[in-house]
Amino acid sequence: xxxxxxxxxxxxxxxxxxxxxxxxxxxxxxxxxxxxxxxxxxxxxxxxxxxxxxxxxxxxxxxxxxxxxxxxxxxxxxxxxxxxxxxxxxxxxxxxxxxxxxxxxxxxxxxxxxxxxxxxxxxxxxxxxxxxxxxxxxxxxxxxxxxxxxxxxxxxxxxxxxxxxxxxxxxxxxxxxxxxxxxxxxxxxxxxxxxxxxxxxxxxxxxxxxxxxxxxxxxxxxxxxxxxxxxxxxxxxxxxxxxxxxxxxxxxxxxxxxxxxxxxxxxxxxxxxxxxxxxxxxxxxxxxxxxxxxxxxxxxxxxxxxxxxxxxxxxxxxxxxxxx
Amino acid sequence: xxxxxxxxxxxxxxxxxxxxxxxxxxxxxxxxxxxxxxxxxxxxxxxxxxxxxxxxxxxxxxxxxxxxxxxxxxxxxxxxxxxxxxxxxxxxxxxxxxxxxxxxxxxxxxxxxxxxxxxxxxxxxxxxxxxxxxxxxxxxxxxxxxxxxxxxxxxxxxxxxxxxxxxxxxxxxxxxxxxxxxxxxxxxxxxxxxxxxxxxxxxxxxxxxxxxxxxxxxxxxxxxxxxxxxxxxxxxxxxxxxxxxxxxxxxxxxxxxxxxx
Numbered sequence: 001x002x003x004x005x006x007x008x009x010x011x012x013x014x015x016x017x018x019x020x021x022x023x024x025x026x027x028x029x030x031x032x033x034x035x036x037x038x039x040x041x042x043x044x045x046x047x048x049x050x051x052x053x054x055x056x057x058x059x060x061x062x063x064x065x066x067x068x069x070x071x072x073x074x075x076x077x078x079x080x081x082x083x084x085x086x087x088x089x090x091x092x093x094x095x096x097x098x099x100x101x102x103x104x105x106x107x108x109x110x111x112x113x114x115x116x117x118x119x120x121x122x123x124x125x126x127x128x129x130x131x132x133x134x135x136x137x138x139x140x141x142x143x144x145x146x147x148x149x150x151x152x153x154x155x156x157x158x159x160x161x162x163x164x165x166x167x168x169x170x171x172x173x174x175x176x177x178x179x180x181x182x183x184x185x186x187x188x189x190x191x192x193x194x195x196x197x198x199x200x201x202x203x204x205x206x207x208x209x210x211x212x213x214x215x216x217x218x219x220x221x222x223x224x225x226x227x228x229x230x231x232x233x234x235x236x237x238x239x240x241x242x243x244x245x246x247x248x249x250x251x252x253x254x255x256x257x258x259x260x261x262x263x264x265x266x267x268x269x270x271x272x273x274x275x276x277x278x279x280x281x282x283x284x285x286x287x288x289x290x291x292x293x294x295x296x297x298x299x300x301x302x303x304x305x306x307x308x309x310x311x312x313x314x315x316x317x318x319x320x321x322x323x324x
Numbered sequence: 325x326x327x328x329x330x331x332x333x334x335x336x337x338x339x340x341x342x343x344x345x346x347x348x349x350x351x352x353x354x355x356x357x358x359x360x361x362x363x364x365x366x367x368x369x370x371x372x373x374x375x376x377x378x379x380x381x382x383x384x385x386x387x388x389x390x391x392x393x394x395x396x397x398x399x400x401x402x403x404x405x406x407x408x409x410x411x412x413x414x415x416x417x418x419x420x421x422x423x424x425x426x427x428x429x430x431x432x433x434x435x436x437x438x439x440x441x442x443x444x445x446x447x448x449x450x451x452x453x454x455x456x457x458x459x460x461x462x463x464x465x466x467x468x469x470x471x472x473x474x475x476x477x478x479x480x481x482x483x484x485x486x487x488x489x490x491x492x493x494x495x496x497x498x499x500x501x502x503x504x505x506x507x508x509x510x511x512x513x514x515x516x517x518x519x520x521x522x523x524x525x526x527x528x529x530x531x532x533x534x535x536x537x538x539x540x541x542x543x544x545x546x547x548x549x550x551x552x553x554x555x556x557x558x559x560x561x562x563x564x565x566x567x568x569x570x571x572x573x574x575x576x577x578x579x580x581x582x583x584x585x
Contacts, residue, residue: 014584051424055583077426087417091348092341103337104425106330132348148421 004029004064004156004187005050011058012045019045021211022059027189027204029155032182034202034219035191036297042211043191047160050189051081064156077105080149080157087145090134094125094144097133098151105152112151119147123177139170146177156187163197175201195297205297207304214304223295226303230254230265231276236288246279260288269294334427338435343442345409352409355401355504356447361454364394367517379521383548388460391451392472392544393517396536398447399480400507404500406440407487411497414581429582433492433574437484444480448473460547468546471556475543478563485570492577516540535562 005027012020020042027033037043048054050063052072061068064078088097095116102112120129123143128136133144142162149157159178163171178201182188192198198205199219207215207222215222231251235243240262244253247264250272254263266272270292280287346352364387372386383389410433413419422432452462452469462469491500511517513527514536523531531537542559545552 053420053423073426076424079424081421081424083417083420083424087421089341089345089413089416089418091345096341096344100337100341101421101425103334104422104427106426 002029003027003062004031005033005061005189007046007050007059007061009059010046010049010056010061012042012049012054013057019211020049020056023208023211023213025206025213025216027187029187030182030185031203032178032188032190032201034198034205035189035208036193036195036198036205036301037191037208038193041208043193043208044160045211046208047083047158047189047191051079051158052076077152078155080152080154082142082145082149082157082159082162088133088136088141090132092133093130094120094133094136095129097144098148101148101151107152115151119150123147124173137170139166139173142166142170142174143177146174150181154186156189157181159188159190161191161193163192163194171197195301199297207301209305215300219297222297222300226295226299228265228267229269229292229294230263231273232291232293233262233264233276233280233287234289235260235262236286239285242283243280243285246283246285247276250275250279263293331428331431334431335435335438338422338432339438339442342406342409342436342439346405346439346443349409352405355405356398356443357450359401360394360397360447360451363397364390364451364454367393374518377522380519381548384461384463385459387455387458388548389544390517391455391460391547392540394451394454395448395472395476395543396479396514396516396540397508397511398451399444399476400483400511400536401504402440402443402447402480403483403485403487404504404507405487406436406443406484407491407500407503408497410436410488411491411495411500414491414495415497423582429578430575433485433488433578436488437481440484440487441477441481444484445473445477447480448476455547462547464546464550468551471551472543472546475539475556475559475563478560479539479543479566482563482566482570485567485574489570489573489577492574492581495581510534511536514540535566538562 003026005025007023007025010020010023011018023042023046025033035043035046045054049056050061050068052068052075055069063075066074066078068075092100098116098119099112102115107115120126123146125140125144125147128140133141136144146159146162162178163174166174175197178188178190190197190201202219204217205219205222206213215225217225233243233247240256240259243262247253247262251264251266254265256263264276266276273290273292277287277290346356368387368390374380375383375386375389381389410419419432423429452473455462464471487500487503490503491497494500513530514534515531516536520528520531520537538558539562542555542562545555
């Protein structure tokens with residue numbers, strides 16, 4: 001499958017500091033690529049370069065087959081962009097904004113009006129179409145931003161943290177729309193700091209930290225790199241030492257969370273559960289609960305960066321970039 | 325549609341947005357209409373006797389003389405408001421939406437300037453209406469009124485280009501807004517509100533070289549005595565100089581903004 005986005009050694013320096021340090025990635029046509037990282041990791045800077053809003057200081061990239069530096073206008077004609085801050089004029093109405101976007105994309109008046117009406121209906125904003133954007137909720141603004149990005153039916157769509165700050169219902173609405181677009185063939189480059197979002201939507205995930213890609217692959221591949229799933233046992237009564245001895249014969253024991261829990265890594269996932277249950281039963285150990293825990297993208301993130309993404313305890317790299 | 329027609333359509337759409345934005349944001353329209361109207365009322369009401377000073381040009385009324393000053397003030401503040409609005413667009417990220425569209429990026433600046441010029445036109449019509457309502461005569465008749473309106477219109481674009489350049493360079497609405505007093509100082513150091521011959525030094529010399537004086541005289545002459553080629557050409561030359569300066573500054577500031585993001 002041809003690549004919609006090819007990035008080779010992309011760099012961006014701000015004075016003496018490098019915010020993006022030699023990023024390489026490839027996104028196939030029709031793929032949803034999740035670009036995952038904490039605040040300041042270099043996600044937005046990368047997206048700004050790929051959308052021709054910022055010139056790279058090193059490396060190269062093509063989007064929809066066009067070089068971002070030498071064919072910027074062709075890139076801009078091929079992409080839709082919904083930026084992090086939902087760059088909307090609060091004094092415009094939703095309808096005015098989409099019509100303006102259609103004009104900017106060179107769509108003639110009557111066709112622009114038709115597409116605006118159709119998109120407003122698609123994102124469920126018909127009732128609010130003639131209200132000023134300043135009166136919209138966060139979810140409505142995101143939906144409008146998405147609709148504006150789609151007015152020229154782009155082949156590649158960049159969504160920069162499209163659900164940040166949204167409630168779960170609004171988030172799900174955006175996710176559904178992204179899936180629908182993707183099913184229609186649109187390539188989606190999605191930056192996010194939500195692990196669940198990347199897990200739910202992305203075909204491939206790139207994890208960026210301090211301006212560098214530290215891991216890349218499908219969510220399943222990345223999780224598989226971390227290790228096997230484990231069974232978490234909560235004991236009702238009986239000796240924990242005995243339970244650990246029983247489980248050692250089945251899999252590898254992991255450090256316990258507390259005095260009543262046993263964690264055992266198993267090779268075959270759910271298929272190993274009956275063996276564990278039988279062995280504990282034969283040993284007379286009563287179990288209060290048993291759960292199969294699979295590795296998450298958070299585990300992947302911790303393994304690759306040393307900290308949890310959603311706690312976001314690390315100093316943002318974009319605000320204090322590493323020295324060149 | 326040809327490339328020129330498409331770009332003209334884009335500039336028009338951005339200009340219309342700029343006008344709507346101004347009328348929907350009271351802090352942008354107030355300096356263009358309300359402040360100059362109040363100043364005109366105060367000056368004509370309180371200093372009307374100035375027309376009797378020796379050396380004051382022959383005029384039908386002080387209001388007739390002051391209309392050009394009010395239009396100049398409105399035009400200057402329209403340019404400043406246009407700069408503020410562009411800086412607000414940069415601050416809230418709206419310019420990123422425009423920059424990510426497949427259009428010539430200078431069309432974004434031209435769209436803003438088209439809106440500013442239209443607001444200058446609106447200001448000129450507003451003050452002509454006030455003048456006519458309160459008895460001011462336009463000696464140059466309809467052609468004189470049209471000439472003065474065209475000069476105000478073009479001046480607004482010229483001053484707006486400088487406002488746009490500062491907005492693009494700084495990206496800060498506060499900085500552009502901070503130029504408001506400076507705009508008034510530069511205007512008061514011209515012959516917009518008072519005849520140059522009656523000024524004292526050093527204001528008199530500054531006014532003699534201030535391009536705004538040439539524009540003010542070019543706008544005023546059709547009102548107080550009729551169309552005059554010398555004043556008109558001097559005004560056009562001053563406007564062209566400011567346009568050239570403003571567009572050059574805007575183009576450089578735009579390049580800088582796109583380079584640094």
